[in-house]
Amino acid sequence: MFVNLRDPAERLRAGQLYRSAQPGALAPEEVAAIVAGLGVRDIVDLRTEAEAGRVPWTGLPDTVRVHRLPLGGDVIDPEPLRRITTGEDLGRWYAALAVVAAERLVEVVRLVAHDGPTLVHCAAGKDRTGVAVAAVLELLGCDAEDIAADYGRTDAAMREVVAMVATVGDAFAFDTRGLPPILGRAPVEAMATCLAVLEAGHGGFTGLLTANGLTEDDVAALRRRFASE
Template sequence: MTERPGAPAWASSDPERPADPVVPGAMNLRDVGGLRAGSAATRYRVLFRSGNLARLDEQGTRALADLRLRRIIDLRADDEVQREPSRIAGLDVVTQRVPLFLGSVESFFRDDLSLDEMYRQLVDDSAEGVVAVVRGILADQPVLVHCTVGKDRTGVTIALTLAAAGVDADAVIGDYARTEGLLPPRRNRRIVEVLRSMHPDAVHLEDLATRSPAPVMRALLDDVARRYGSADGYLRAHGLADDEIAELRRVLVQRES
């Protein structure tokens, strides 16, 4: 591949189909461009999603800088950030903290919630945070949204954002479901082993730690539609204005000319 002058190192030679960025040390990082939205599609190089940025080495930090991010939105709780701080020193980027879970991450494993239950709780209890993330996306682009793994908090928030922007439900669900295949098997085995030693009888442990099943996201979007009419109805019900919804669609979706 021949790089275009001035283009980020990860960019494809085809400007319409850039490759996913490769950022050493960043798990589950990807561009949500190219998702079908009726006759249009989401823009590339606008919205990225990932797991935490605590394991970036010098090469990873340089690769992240190549994305030319203007904002990073961190959905983790204070204890997670303190335990695994992001390695982004030197990047000229706005960092926005929006802790989404009202309880601790550990509590979900202790209470043995299903993914359906956890996502319903996030939608119900963290709506103010979800709206804050959407406003962060509107404030600056390119923008990266991340949590610890990039699966649940990031998955739900990005799904609601994309759905509100008019992305087709199947494309939203497919983007969410991709995560399961992007989590390293070695990481999954290690995490499950540690969690199983702490919660030997938990039924939903492996789902919570490693899986992103498409039916779970479909059920969530259906539930949001049943209760609020649509994902944008959910955001409006919690304070997002009509002009902000319109701007979200303009920012994220490239209309056909």
């Protein structure tokens, strides 16, 4: 099984959206079996080109499409990460990432709305994935407490995530030595801070993405996909 794999929208309509870390060192036949078992048709890969090259998707059936949508650019700058020491710092970094990557987040939402069932992932399935999934959940009407709680569920998987990253080598494409310990956690206050900062400055993910091209039709399509059958 992929590390940190779950359905963050299971209280809406299950089986339409999954989030996870990268496929790690799984054999191609294992990857194919997991993806087929979930019924995934689209994979949104938020990693940089360098990251994806180190841990590529292999063994996928022809019916599954991989959409390469690097969130935050093609290169991760580790220097801002080195200044993060608290959950609140991490949340402010998430909010800044969302602002910079707003147009890309609109693309992610549209894929989830129109193509699903969809798997969204980055390297660890925590930071970029957390931001993208939070945007989708807010647009689906989830409240901030539930969105932060879903993000916080990743904290229990972080030991396994760290072990997977160590197994596959330099998965993040930069030197991770000396990064603050908080980056190996997923504290609820990080996502709570992100949501609060975006709400105060942009009207939440909803206001931010609407200002960057998301339409009422996009939101309606997303909500139809997750409506109970």
